[in-house]
Amino acid sequence: MRRGFDVVTIFPGMIESYLGESIVNRAIRNGLLDVAVYNPRDYTKDRHRTVDDYPYGGGSGMVMKVEPLYELLTDLRKDGRARRVILLTPQGRTFDQQMAEEFVQDDRRPVFICGRYEGIDERVRELLVDDELSIGDYVMTGGELAALVIIDSVARLIPGVLGDDASSREESFSWGILDYPHYTRPPEFLGYGVPAVLLSGNHAEIMRWRRREALRRTLERRPDLLDRARLTEEDTRFLRELCSDRTKSSGEDTDESYKGC
Ligand SMILES: C[S@@+](CC[C@H](N)C(=O)[O-])C[C@H]1O[C@@H](n2cnc3c(N)ncnc32)[C@H](O)[C@@H]1O
Numbered sequence: 134m135r136r137g138f139d140v141v142t143i144f145p146g147m148i149e150s151y152l153g154e155s156i157v158n159r160a161i162r163n164g165l166l167d168v169a170v171y172n173p174r175d176y177t178k179d180r181h182r183t184v185d186d187y188p189y190g191g192g193s194g195m196v197m198k199v200e201p202l203y204e205l206l207t208d209l210r211k212d213g214r215a216r217r218v219i220l221l222t223p224q225g226r227t228f229d230q231q232m233a234e235e236f237v238q239d240d241r242r243p244v245f246i247c248g249r250y251e252g253i254d255e256r257v258r259e260l261l262v263d264d265e266l267s268i269g270d271y272v273m274t275g276g277e278l279a280a281l282v283i284i285d286s287v288a289r290l291i292p293g294v295l296g297d298d299a300s301s302r303e304e305s306f307s308w309g310i311l312d313y314p315h316y317t318r319p320p321e322f323l324g325y326g327v328p329a330v331l332l333s334g335n336h337a338e339i340m341r342w343r344r345r346e347a348l349r350r351t352l353e354r355r356p357d358l359l360d361r362a363r364l365t366e367e368d369t370r371f372l373r374e375l376c377s378d379r380t381k382s383s384g385e386d387t388d389e390s391y392k393g394c
Pocket residue numbers: 221222223224246247248249250251252253266267268269270271272273274275276277279
Protein backbone atom coordinates (compact mmCIF):
# COMPACT_ATOMS: atom_id res chain seq x y z
CA MET A 134 0.00 0.00 0.00
CA ARG A 135 1.20 3.49 -0.85
CA ARG A 136 -0.26 6.73 0.47
CA GLY A 137 0.23 10.25 -0.85
CA PHE A 138 -0.46 13.78 0.34
CA ASP A 139 -0.47 17.23 -1.22
CA VAL A 140 0.50 20.13 1.01
CA VAL A 141 -0.28 23.72 0.08
CA THR A 142 1.98 26.16 1.91
CA ILE A 143 3.88 29.39 1.42
CA PHE A 144 6.74 27.79 3.38
CA PRO A 145 7.57 24.58 1.45
CA GLY A 146 10.95 24.29 3.21
CA MET A 147 9.23 23.61 6.55
CA ILE A 148 7.56 20.52 5.14
CA GLU A 149 10.55 19.37 3.09
CA SER A 150 12.98 19.63 5.97
CA TYR A 151 10.89 17.37 8.22
CA LEU A 152 10.31 14.87 5.42
CA GLY A 153 14.05 14.71 4.80
CA GLU A 154 14.69 12.86 8.07
CA SER A 155 14.10 9.58 9.86
CA ILE A 156 11.21 7.16 9.34
CA VAL A 157 9.06 9.30 7.03
CA ASN A 158 12.08 9.88 4.82
CA ARG A 159 12.74 6.14 4.64
CA ALA A 160 9.05 5.60 3.78
CA ILE A 161 9.39 8.08 0.91
CA ARG A 162 12.60 6.44 -0.33
CA ASN A 163 10.90 3.02 -0.16
CA GLY A 164 7.96 4.26 -2.23
CA LEU A 165 5.39 3.78 0.57
CA LEU A 166 4.71 7.49 1.01
CA ASP A 167 4.79 10.46 -1.31
CA VAL A 168 4.25 14.08 -0.37
CA ALA A 169 4.00 16.83 -2.97
CA VAL A 170 4.35 20.43 -1.81
CA TYR A 171 2.76 23.36 -3.67
CA ASN A 172 3.34 27.06 -3.08
CA PRO A 173 0.43 29.47 -3.67
CA ARG A 174 3.03 32.12 -4.60
CA ASP A 175 3.60 30.18 -7.82
CA TYR A 176 -0.02 30.95 -8.72
CA THR A 177 0.11 34.73 -8.26
CA LYS A 178 0.19 37.15 -11.18
CA ASP A 179 1.75 40.28 -9.67
CA ARG A 180 5.40 41.24 -9.47
CA HIS A 181 5.53 40.78 -5.68
CA ARG A 182 3.85 37.36 -5.76
CA THR A 183 1.32 38.56 -3.21
CA VAL A 184 -0.62 35.90 -1.32
CA ASP A 185 -2.15 38.07 1.43
CA ASP A 186 -4.08 41.31 1.76
CA TYR A 187 -5.69 43.58 4.38
CA PRO A 188 -8.94 42.37 5.94
CA TYR A 189 -12.19 43.93 4.77
CA GLY A 190 -13.74 45.73 7.73
CA GLY A 191 -10.35 46.57 9.20
CA GLY A 192 -8.60 45.01 12.15
CA SER A 193 -5.14 43.61 12.73
CA GLY A 194 -3.26 41.08 10.62
CA MET A 195 -3.48 39.96 7.03
CA VAL A 196 -5.69 37.43 5.28
CA MET A 197 -4.63 34.85 2.68
CA LYS A 198 -6.14 35.68 -0.69
CA VAL A 199 -8.58 33.38 -2.46
CA GLU A 200 -7.29 33.65 -6.07
CA PRO A 201 -3.86 31.94 -5.74
CA LEU A 202 -5.40 29.06 -3.77
CA TYR A 203 -8.21 28.71 -6.29
CA GLU A 204 -5.77 28.65 -9.24
CA LEU A 205 -3.55 26.14 -7.45
CA LEU A 206 -6.38 23.74 -6.62
CA THR A 207 -7.78 24.04 -10.17
CA ASP A 208 -4.36 23.10 -11.52
CA LEU A 209 -4.04 20.14 -9.13
CA ARG A 210 -7.44 18.79 -10.15
CA LYS A 211 -6.45 18.62 -13.81
CA ASP A 212 -5.01 15.12 -13.30
CA GLY A 213 -8.54 13.87 -12.47
CA ARG A 214 -7.42 12.16 -9.26
CA ALA A 215 -9.92 11.83 -6.39
CA ARG A 216 -8.88 14.27 -3.67
CA ARG A 217 -10.06 15.34 -0.22
CA VAL A 218 -9.27 19.00 0.38
CA ILE A 219 -8.65 19.69 4.05
CA LEU A 220 -8.27 23.10 5.59
CA LEU A 221 -6.09 23.11 8.70
CA THR A 222 -7.67 25.40 11.23
CA PRO A 223 -8.15 25.56 15.01
CA GLN A 224 -11.87 25.69 14.19
CA GLY A 225 -11.91 22.18 12.64
CA ARG A 226 -12.73 18.76 14.11
CA THR A 227 -9.92 17.62 16.38
CA PHE A 228 -7.64 15.09 14.72
CA ASP A 229 -7.21 11.77 16.56
CA GLN A 230 -5.91 8.23 16.07
CA GLN A 231 -9.18 6.99 14.61
CA MET A 232 -8.99 9.69 11.93
CA ALA A 233 -5.38 8.67 11.23
CA GLU A 234 -6.63 5.13 10.58
CA GLU A 235 -9.37 6.46 8.31
CA PHE A 236 -6.77 8.34 6.24
CA VAL A 237 -4.94 5.06 5.61
CA GLN A 238 -8.14 3.41 4.34
CA ASP A 239 -9.32 6.37 2.22
CA ASP A 240 -8.23 6.23 -1.42
CA ARG A 241 -8.79 9.94 -1.95
CA ARG A 242 -5.52 11.87 -1.86
CA PRO A 243 -5.60 14.43 0.97
CA VAL A 244 -4.71 18.03 0.13
CA PHE A 245 -3.77 20.05 3.22
CA ILE A 246 -4.18 23.80 2.98
CA CYS A 247 -1.90 25.50 5.52
CA GLY A 248 -3.13 28.89 6.59
CA ARG A 249 -0.91 31.75 7.76
CA TYR A 250 -1.49 35.26 9.14
CA GLU A 251 -5.04 35.73 10.52
CA GLY A 252 -6.23 32.84 8.36
CA ILE A 253 -7.67 32.50 4.87
CA ASP A 254 -10.41 34.28 2.95
CA GLU A 255 -13.69 32.58 3.88
CA ARG A 256 -14.43 31.91 0.20
CA VAL A 257 -11.62 29.33 0.12
CA ARG A 258 -13.62 27.37 2.66
CA GLU A 259 -16.86 27.85 0.71
CA LEU A 260 -15.47 27.00 -2.73
CA LEU A 261 -12.69 24.49 -2.24
CA VAL A 262 -12.72 22.73 1.10
CA ASP A 263 -14.23 19.29 1.90
CA ASP A 264 -13.22 19.08 5.55
CA GLU A 265 -11.59 21.14 8.31
CA LEU A 266 -9.20 19.67 10.86
CA SER A 267 -7.50 21.01 13.96
CA ILE A 268 -4.68 19.34 15.88
CA GLY A 269 -5.80 20.76 19.23
CA ASP A 270 -7.26 23.65 21.14
CA TYR A 271 -4.42 26.12 20.71
CA VAL A 272 -3.43 28.53 17.97
CA MET A 273 -0.19 28.22 15.99
CA THR A 274 1.30 30.67 13.52
CA GLY A 275 0.57 28.39 10.57
CA GLY A 276 -0.86 25.05 9.43
CA GLU A 277 2.47 23.45 8.47
CA LEU A 278 3.03 21.70 11.81
CA ALA A 279 -0.57 20.47 11.74
CA ALA A 280 -0.02 18.98 8.25
CA LEU A 281 3.15 17.28 9.45
CA VAL A 282 1.50 15.93 12.59
CA ILE A 283 -1.20 14.30 10.48
CA ILE A 284 1.17 13.00 7.78
CA ASP A 285 3.52 11.55 10.39
CA SER A 286 0.81 9.77 12.35
CA VAL A 287 -0.76 8.37 9.16
CA ALA A 288 2.59 7.34 7.63
CA ARG A 289 3.48 5.06 10.52
CA LEU A 290 0.20 3.15 10.01
CA ILE A 291 1.02 2.31 6.37
CA PRO A 292 2.02 -1.36 6.29
CA GLY A 293 5.80 -1.66 5.94
CA VAL A 294 6.68 1.83 7.19
CA LEU A 295 7.65 0.69 10.68
CA GLY A 296 10.07 -2.21 10.81
CA ASP A 297 7.59 -4.19 12.91
CA ASP A 298 3.92 -3.57 12.09
CA ALA A 299 2.88 -4.86 15.52
CA SER A 300 4.43 -1.79 17.14
CA SER A 301 1.84 0.54 15.60
CA ARG A 302 -0.99 -1.75 16.68
CA GLU A 303 0.07 -2.07 20.30
CA GLU A 304 0.50 1.50 21.42
CA SER A 305 -1.55 4.30 22.90
CA PHE A 306 -5.03 4.69 21.38
CA SER A 307 -4.76 1.61 19.12
CA TRP A 308 -7.22 -0.24 21.33
CA GLY A 309 -8.77 2.96 22.55
CA ILE A 310 -6.55 2.96 25.66
CA LEU A 311 -3.07 4.22 26.56
CA ASP A 312 0.12 2.20 26.09
CA TYR A 313 1.72 0.11 28.87
CA PRO A 314 5.08 1.15 30.44
CA HIS A 315 8.25 0.10 28.60
CA TYR A 316 11.65 -0.88 30.01
CA THR A 317 15.01 -1.76 28.49
CA ARG A 318 18.46 -2.59 29.93
CA PRO A 319 19.89 -2.20 32.57
CA PRO A 320 17.67 -4.25 34.91
CA GLU A 321 18.38 -1.79 37.72
CA PHE A 322 19.18 1.93 37.62
CA LEU A 323 19.76 4.11 40.72
CA GLY A 324 17.84 1.56 42.76
CA TYR A 325 14.88 1.48 40.33
CA GLY A 326 14.22 -2.02 39.01
CA VAL A 327 12.24 -3.59 36.21
CA PRO A 328 9.00 -5.46 37.09
CA ALA A 329 9.98 -9.10 37.64
CA VAL A 330 7.34 -10.41 35.24
CA LEU A 331 9.12 -8.75 32.28
CA LEU A 332 12.26 -10.75 33.07
CA SER A 333 10.37 -14.01 33.59
CA GLY A 334 10.19 -15.11 29.95
CA ASN A 335 6.53 -16.10 30.51
CA HIS A 336 4.84 -14.51 27.49
CA ALA A 337 1.26 -15.10 28.62
CA GLU A 338 1.98 -13.41 31.96
CA ILE A 339 3.83 -10.56 30.26
CA MET A 340 0.84 -9.93 27.94
CA ARG A 341 -1.53 -9.96 30.91
CA TRP A 342 0.67 -7.57 32.90
CA ARG A 343 0.95 -5.18 29.96
CA ARG A 344 -2.77 -5.16 29.36
CA ARG A 345 -3.46 -4.49 33.03
CA GLU A 346 -0.87 -1.70 33.26
CA ALA A 347 -2.33 -0.11 30.13
CA LEU A 348 -5.79 -0.22 31.74
CA ARG A 349 -4.46 1.12 35.06
CA ARG A 350 -2.71 3.99 33.29
CA THR A 351 -5.78 4.84 31.25
CA LEU A 352 -7.95 4.85 34.37
CA GLU A 353 -5.47 7.14 36.14
CA ARG A 354 -4.75 9.54 33.28
CA ARG A 355 -7.55 9.37 30.71
CA PRO A 356 -10.61 7.68 32.25
CA ASP A 357 -12.74 9.31 29.55
CA LEU A 358 -11.18 6.92 27.00
CA LEU A 359 -12.48 3.83 28.79
CA ASP A 360 -16.11 4.51 27.96
CA ARG A 361 -15.33 4.15 24.24
CA ALA A 362 -12.51 1.56 24.42
CA ARG A 363 -12.70 -2.00 23.10
CA LEU A 364 -12.67 -3.90 26.41
CA THR A 365 -12.90 -7.63 27.13
CA GLU A 366 -14.83 -9.06 30.07
CA GLU A 367 -11.53 -9.60 31.88
CA ASP A 368 -10.61 -5.94 31.30
CA THR A 369 -13.91 -4.80 32.77
CA ARG A 370 -13.47 -7.08 35.79
CA PHE A 371 -9.96 -5.73 36.39
CA LEU A 372 -11.14 -2.12 36.10
CA ARG A 373 -13.93 -2.77 38.60
CA GLU A 374 -11.37 -4.17 41.05
CA LEU A 375 -9.19 -1.08 40.57
CA CYS A 376 -12.17 1.21 41.07
CA SER A 377 -13.34 -0.53 44.22
CA ASP A 378 -9.76 -0.50 45.66
CA ARG A 379 -9.64 3.24 45.07
CA THR A 380 -13.04 3.86 46.60
CA LYS A 381 -12.05 1.84 49.68
CA SER A 382 -8.69 3.57 50.11
CA SER A 383 -10.10 7.09 49.66
CA GLY A 384 -13.19 6.31 51.78
CA GLU A 385 -15.38 8.30 49.40
CA ASP A 386 -16.87 8.08 45.93
CA THR A 387 -14.33 8.64 43.18
CA ASP A 388 -14.86 11.54 40.84
CA GLU A 389 -13.44 9.62 37.85
CA SER A 390 -15.25 10.25 34.62
CA TYR A 391 -15.07 6.50 33.80
CA LYS A 392 -18.65 5.39 34.22
CA GLY A 393 -17.54 1.89 35.31
CA CYS A 394 -16.15 3.38 38.54
C1 LIG B 1 -2.80 32.38 13.51
S1 LIG B 1 -3.69 31.04 12.83
C2 LIG B 1 -5.23 31.78 12.44
C3 LIG B 1 -6.24 31.54 13.49
C4 LIG B 1 -7.60 32.11 13.15
N1 LIG B 1 -7.60 33.55 13.20
C5 LIG B 1 -8.62 31.59 14.16
O1 LIG B 1 -8.69 32.12 15.27
O2 LIG B 1 -9.29 30.59 13.86
C6 LIG B 1 -2.93 30.83 11.26
C7 LIG B 1 -3.09 29.47 10.66
O3 LIG B 1 -2.45 28.49 11.47
C8 LIG B 1 -3.09 27.24 11.31
N2 LIG B 1 -3.43 26.72 12.65
C9 LIG B 1 -3.27 27.39 13.82
N3 LIG B 1 -3.63 26.65 14.86
C10 LIG B 1 -4.03 25.45 14.36
C11 LIG B 1 -4.54 24.26 14.94
N4 LIG B 1 -4.72 24.13 16.25
N5 LIG B 1 -4.83 23.21 14.12
C12 LIG B 1 -4.66 23.33 12.78
N6 LIG B 1 -4.20 24.44 12.16
C13 LIG B 1 -3.89 25.50 12.94
C14 LIG B 1 -4.31 27.46 10.44
O4 LIG B 1 -4.01 27.00 9.14
C15 LIG B 1 -4.51 28.96 10.49
O5 LIG B 1 -5.10 29.46 9.31
